[in-house]
Amino acid sequence: MIKAADKSWQDDIVAADTHNRLAKQIVAQIVNEPIAAGGTLSDVMLLCESVLVGVMIGCFRLGSDVKALDSIVARVKERLAKVRLEDLETKGSA
Numbered sequence: 834m835i836k837a838a839d840k841s842w843q844d845d846i847v848a849a850d851t852h853n854r855l856a857k858q859i860v861a862q863i864v865n866e867p868i869a870a871g872g873t874l875s876d877v878m879l880l881c882e883s884v885l886v887g888v889m890i891g892c893f894r895l896g897s898d899v900k901a902l903d904s905i906v907a908r909v910k911e912r913l914a915k916v917r918l919e920d921l922e923t924k925g926s927a
Contacts, residue, residue, distance in 0.1 A: 859884075863877060863880050863881055863884065864877055867880055874925075885905075889901065889902060
C-alpha cells in the first residue's frame with residue numbers, strides 16, 4: 834500500500850517533471866520564434882509581456898491580480914539572483 838506521504842512525494846516529482854518539460858517548450862517558442870522571424874530582443878520581451886498579461890487575466894480577477902503579479906515578480910528576481918550566483922555560462926547577448 835502507498836502511504837499518503839509517498840503519494841504526495843510522487844505527485845511532486847510528476848508535477849516538477851511536467852513543469853520543466855512545458856517551461857522548456859514555452860521558453861523556446863517565446864525566445865526562438867520571434868528571432869527566427871527576423872525580430873529583436875525587444876520583440877521577445879514584448880511577447881513575454883503579452884503572455885504574462887494573458888496568464889494573469891486567465892487566472893485572476895482584475896484587482897486581485899496585483900498581489901499575484903507582485904509575488905511572481907519577487908520570485909523571478911530571487912531565481913535570477915540565484916542563477917547569477919551559480920557562475921553559469923549566459924546564453925543571451927544583453
